[in-house]
Amino acid sequence: MPANALDIDGLTVRHGDVLAVDGLDLRIGRGETVALLGPNGAGKSTTVGAVLGLLHPAAGTVRVLGRAPADAVRAGCVGAMLQHGGLPGEARVGEVLHLVRGAYADPWPLADLVATTGTTGLLGRDVDALSGGQRQRVLLALALAGQPPLLLLDEPTSAMDVEGRRAFWTTMRDLAARGTTVVFATHHLEEADAVADRVVVLAGGRLVADGPAAQVRSAVAGRTIRLPSGRLPEPLPGVTGATRQGATVELATTDVEATLRALLAGGVPLTDLEVRGASLEDAVLSLTTTGGPR
Numbered sequence: 264m265p266a267n268a269l270d271i272d273g274l275t276v277r278h279g280d281v282l283a284v285d286g287l288d289l290r291i292g293r294g295e296t297v298a299l300l301g302p303n304g305a306g307k308s309t310t311v312g313a314v315l316g317l318l319h320p321a322a323g324t325v326r327v328l329g330r331a332p333a334d335a336v337r338a339g340c341v342g343a344m345l346q347h348g349g350l351p352g353e354a355r356v357g358e359v360l361h362l363v364r365g366a367y368a369d370p371w372p373l374a375d376l377v378a379t380t381g382t383t384g385l386l387g388r389d390v391d392a393l394s395g396g397q398r399q400r401v402l403l404a405l406a407l408a409g410q411p412p413l414l415l416l417d418e419p420t421s422a423m424d425v426e427g428r429r430a431f432w433t434t435m436r437d438l439a440a441r442g443t444t445v446v447f448a449t450h451h452l453e454e455a456d457a458v459a460d461r462v463v464v465l466a467g468g469r470l471v472a473d474g475p476a477a478q479v480r481s482a483v484a485g486r487t488i489r490l491p492s493g494r495l496p497e498p499l500p501g502v503t504g505a506t507r508q509g510a511t512v513e514l515a516t517t518d519v520e521a522t523l524r525a526l527l528a529g530g531v532p533l534t535d536l537e538v539r540g541a542s543l544e545d546a547v548l549s550l551t552t553t554g555g556p557r
């Protein structure tokens with residue numbers, strides 16, 4: 264049994280002249296839940312494509328549970344839910360699920376699969392008549408049909424409503440608890456922060472951060488101070504920017520202590536102040552716009 268779900272070494276993938284992934288090294292252990300983050304065009308989908316054997320590296324290697332990507336997919340080791348995942352037209356959801364489950368030697372029992380993915384009420388529906396969020400749930404059911412040990416999800420909740428998202432991540436946590444490795448690309452950083460054991464941040468096809476969300480957040484030194492809008496003492500030491508949001512002002516500071524002292528000396532009541540650390544969004548933005556540590 265291989266130790267890792269994914270071993271990516273020096274992966275380089277080109278789309279014609281575009282260098283989409285540039286020398287990526289990444290190891291993902293079995294049972295980990297990992298978020299792939301980064302701005303549009305960072306190389307997340309391309310990495311997922313290479314792991315599925317859909318895109319061929321210009322250089323480097325990808326091993327999926329110790330096998331070449333195409334072999335791992337053929338052996339039913341990988342379930343995938345892609346951004347533009349297709350469903351056959353002119354068919355009912357139940358028929359498609361039946362077909363796909365039939366392709367596996369040991370498919371996920373239907374009643375449990377549809378209950379887990381919230382598709383019970385959709386089985387009799389025409390595939391063409393599904394809403395965006397319903398379609399994503401059906402794609403998830405198809406990805407899970409073979410009970411794969413590795414699940415790859417590219418922006419899986421982009422069309423889901425709040426309730427659908429919550430249910431989706433509950434399902435992912437249950438799967439992770441059963442030992443499934445879950446790798447997902449997302450722009451919903453609060454979901455990554457809440458769900459992933461580890462976040463991997465890409466920019467320009469390169470890895471710029473890799474670690475638990477708390478560690479990646481702490482790479483950004485800044486803090487935010489919120490206070491009710493009103494007259495602020497000028498100048499405020501450490502402050503690098505201020506934004507007004509309704510009745511409050513948010514100050515970004517690189518020296519929280521000095522800024523707080525100045526605010527208090529200027530007569531702002533302590534009870535009005537709220538200090539918070541950088542969010543994962545702040546961290547990813549900072550890492551991907553500055554290029555970050557390599």
Ligand SMILES: Nc1ncnc2c1ncn2[C@@H]1O[C@H](COP(=O)(O)OP(=O)(O)OP(=O)(O)O)[C@@H](O)[C@H]1O
Binds near residue numbers: 283302304307310
């Ligand atoms: N089929 C393609 N042909 C040409 N260039 C492509 C193709 N697919 C992706 N690219 C380019 O490769 C780079 C990486 O794209 P990729 O889709 O992997 O990024 P991403 O991080 O998934 O972005 P997003 O968050 O927008 O989905 C981008 O510059 C993109 O324009």
